[in-house]
Amino acid sequence: AASGSRLALRHDYLVEAGCGSPDSPGRADLSCRWQVDAETGPGGASSWRIGVENNSEDLTVVEVVFPLVRGIRLGRDHADNVLVFPHHAGERIVDPAHTIASDRYRQFWRAGTVRGPDGIYSREINYCGLASMTWMDLYGRAPDGGFFGLYMASHDPSFVLTGVRSESGGPDIPWCGLGFRKHVPVSPGGRWESAPFIIAVHDGDWHWGALQYRGWILNHISLPEVPSDLAMESAMCPRYDFKQNQTVCHRYAEIPEMYEQARAEGITHFFVSGWNRQGFDTDYPEFVPDMELGSSWDLARGCEYVRGHGGFSTFYINVRLFDLESDFFPALGRRWAIRNHDGAMFHETYGPRTFAAICPDCDEWRKWAADTAGWMVKAFGARGIYLDQLGSAGPFPCYEPGHAHSERSHVHHGQYNHGYLKMIREVRDRIRALDPSSFLMIENCGDIYSQYLYANLTWNGALYDEFFNMYKYTFPEFIQVNMVNPRRISDRAERAAWFYKDIARAFVLGSVFWAELGDRFCEEDAHLLAYFRDSLRLRKQAAPYIARGIYQDDMGIAFAAGDGSPSAPAAITASRWILPHG
Numbered sequence: 001a002a003s004g005s006r007l008a009l010r011h012d013y014l015v016e017a018g019c020g021s022p023d024s025p026g027r028a029d030l031s032c033r034w035q036v037d038a039e040t041g042p043g044g045a046s047s048w049r050i051g052v053e054n055n056s057e058d059l060t061v062v063e064v065v066f067p068l069v070r071g072i073r074l075g076r077d078h079a080d081n082v083l084v085f086p087h088h089a090g091e092r093i094v095d096p097a098h099t100i101a102s103d104r105y106r107q108f109w110r111a112g113t114v115r116g117p118d119g120i121y122s123r124e125i126n127y128c129g130l131a132s133m134t135w136m137d138l139y140g141r142a143p144d145g146g147f148f149g150l151y152m153a154s155h156d157p158s159f160v161l162t163g164v165r166s167e168s169g170g171p172d173i174p175w176c177g178l179g180f181r182k183h184v185p186v187s188p189g190g191r192w193e194s195a196p197f198i199i200a201v202h203d204g205d206w207h208w209g210a211l212q213y214r215g216w217i218l219n220h221i222s223l224p225e226v227p228s229d230l231a232m233e234s235a236m237c238p239r240y241d242f243k244q245n246q247t248v249c250h251r252y253a254e255i256p257e258m259y260e261q262a263r264a265e266g267i268t269h270f271f272v273s274g275w276n277r278q279g280f281d282t283d284y285p286e287f288v289p290d291m292e293l294g295s296s297w298d299l300a301r302g303c304e305y306v307r308g309h310g311g312f313s314t315f316y317i318n319v320r321l322f323d324l325e326s327d328f329f330p331a332l333g334r335r336w337a338i339r340n341h342d343g344a345m346f347h348e349t350y351g352p353r354t355f356a357a358i359c360p361d362c363d364e365w366r367k368w369a370a371d372t373a374g375w376m377v378k379a380f381g382a383r384g385i386y387l388d389q390l391g392s393a394g395p396f397p398c399y400e401p402g403h404a405h406s407e408r409s410h411v412h413h414g415q416y417n418h419g420y421l422k423m424i425r426e427v428r429d430r431i432r433a434l435d436p437s438s439f440l441m442i443e444n445c446g447d448i449y450s451q452y453l454y455a456n457l458t459w460n461g462a463l464y465d466e467f468f469n470m471y472k473y474t475f476p477e478f479i480q481v482n483m484v485n486p487r488r489i490s491d492r493a494e495r496a497a498w499f500y501k502d503i504a505r506a507f508v509l510g511s512v513f514w515a516e517l518g519d520r521f522c523e524e525d526a527h528l529l530a531y532f533r534d535s536l537r538l539r540k541q542a543a544p545y546i547a548r549g550i551y552q553d554d555m556g557i558a559f560a561a562g563d564g565s566p567s568a569p570a571a572i573t574a575s576r577w578i579l580p581h582g
Contacts, residue, residue, distance in 0.1 A: 013030045033051040046199050048196065049193070050067075053190075054189065061186035063184075064186075065181045074140035081140045085136050086136060089460070090132070097176050105123065110130065111464075124166075127395070130395065131164040133217075135209055137149055137150070151212055159418065213474060224453060238514060246278065248292050256305040258518075266537070269314065277289075282323065284321045286326060296379065300380050317373065317387065319390055324356060325353065336359060336362045337356040338398040340397070345357070359405075359419060367426075374431060377435055384454065391443060391449055391456065397416065443457050456480055456481065457481045458471065462498070468511075473553045476552075485499075485521070496528060556576045
C-alpha cells in the first residue's frame with residue numbers, strides 16, 4: 001500500500017516441516033512488514049523499517065537481514081566508485097566491486113570476503129568491534145567533477161549486535177551491495193520492530209555521510225571528558241618485550257632504565273605489557289606477575305619510580321580471551337565462554353596458544369576484569385588500564401542461558417555490546433574510586449565505547465585500504481593512538497617508506513604516537529630515529545592546537561595542480577583544523 005511519501009508492504013512466509021527439511025521440527029510461519037518513508041523536498045533520504053511476527057510453534061527467529069540493496073553502481077564506470085567502510089577506524093576502498101572480490105580481501109584475517117554458493121562475494125563485520133560504527137557511504141565522480149553518493153546506516157539506539165555488510169557481484173558482474181544484519185530473538189508468538197535504517201542519495205562524498213551519522217548518534221552517546229594533561233600528550237612508549245614466546249627479555253627491576261630510555265626521547269607515558277604469568281598472549285586471564293620477571297614488589301617499585309620521575313604507567317589486560325591450557329579453564333573458562341546456537345565455543349589461536357572467547361555479559365567475567373584493574377591501580381600505582389581486543393576482534397552472538405543477557409527463559413543473544421558497555425563502566429568506576437585521574441584505553445574503536453575512554457589504539461593492516469580519517473572526522477573528539485615505530489620489514493628502503501607514511505598520517509590526524517623503543521629502531525635505522533625525534537618535537541609544539549582544535553580532514557583545503565585546477569596530489573598529506581572562535 002502506498003500513501004503520499006510512505007510505502008508499506010506485507011509478506012507472509014509459511015513453510016511446513018521446518019523450512020523444507022524433513023528432519024527439522026515445527027514450521028516456519030512468519031509475517032514481515034516493511035515500511036519506507038521518503039522525505040519530501042530536495043534530497044533523496046528515506047527511512048526503512050521492518051517488523052517481524054513469529055507465528056510458528058517452536059522456532060525462534062535469531063537473525064534479520066534488512067535492508068539488503070544489491071546491484072549498485074554509481075556513474076558510468078564502477079572503477080570510479082569508492083566505499084568508506086567502518087572496519088576498525090575505517091577503510092576507503094576504491095572500485096569496491098572489484099576490490100572486495102579480490103584475493104587480497106578474500107585472505108583478510110578476521111574481516112575477509114567470502115564467496116557464497118550463489119556466487120556473490122560478501123564481507124560482513126559485526127558492530128561493535130570489528131565495525132566501529134553502523135554507517136557506510138558509496139560515492140563516485142559526477143560528470144561535472146564533483147561527487148554524488150549513497151549513504152546507508154542503521155540508526156538503532158538499542159545498539160544490539162549488528163552485521164555491517166558489503167557485497168560484490170564479482171569481476172564479471174561488477175556491482176556493489178550494502179546491507180545490515182540484526183541479531184535479535186523473535187520467539188514463537190513474539191514480534192520485533194526495527195529501528196530505522198536510512199538510505200540517502202546525496203551530492204557529496206563520504207564527509208556528508210559522516211555528518212549525518214554524527215548528527216544522529218550524538219543524541220544517544222556522550223563525548224569524553226579527557227583530563228587536560230592527557231589531552232596534551234603526544235606519545236607513549238609501549239613495552240611488550242618483558243616476556244614473549246617463553247623468553248625473558250626484561251625484568252621488572254629494569255623498569256627504571258627502560259623508562260629513562262623513553263623519557264630521554266620526551267615520552268613519559270610508559271605502557272606495560274607481557275608482564276603477566278608466562279608473558280604476552282599466554283595464560284590469559286591469569287594476570288599475576290610472572291615469577292621469572294621478578295616479584296610483585298619489584299613490579300610495584302618499578303612503577304613507583306616512573307611516578308616519582310614525572311611519568312605514569314598503563315597496564316595491559318586482555319578482556320576477551322581464556323587460555324585453553326590454563327588450569328582454571330575447566331572450572332571457569334567453560335562457564336564464562338561465549339556459546340553459539342549449537343553450544344560450541346568460539347576458539348582463536350595466537351602464536352602457539354589457543355583461547356576461548358569470553359562473553360562480556362557474563363557477570364563473573366566482568367567482575368574479574370574490574371577486580372584485576374582495581375588491583376593494578378592500588379598495588380602497582382597504574383594510572384591507565386588498557387583493555388586489549390575490546391574494540392578490535394570479532395563480536396559474536398552468545399546463546400549461553402547462564403549469562404546476564406538471559407532473562408527467565410529468554411536468551412537475547414545479541415547483547416554483546418551491552419556486556420562491554422557494562423564492563424567499561426564498571427572498570428572505570430572501580431579505578432576512579434582509587435585514583436580520580438585514572439583512565440581507560442582499548443584496542444581499536446567503537447563509537448559507543450569511545451565515549452568512556454582516553455584513547456583508542458587504532459590499526460587495521462595497511463594492505464587493506466585503511467582510512468583512519470573516517471572515524472576521526474566523524475568523531476574528532478575521540479583521541480587515536482597510531483603506531484609509528486618502524487615496521488618489521490627486512491627491506492631497508494621499504495621500511496623507511498612505511499615509517500615516513502605512518503609518521504605523516506599520525507601527525508595530520510592529531511594522533512598520539514605509539515613508539516616502541518628497545519629494538520624497534522635497529523642500528524641501520526639511525527636516520528629514522530632522528531626523524532622520529534624531530535617529528536615528536538613538532539607534535540609537541542602542535543599539541544596545544546590539537547587539544548583545542550576540531551579536525552576537519554582536508555575539507556576546506558585547496559590543492560593547486562600544475563594546470564591551476566584544484567586537485568589533491570597523492571604525495572601531499574594534510575589536514576585542516578578549526579580552533580575555538582573559528
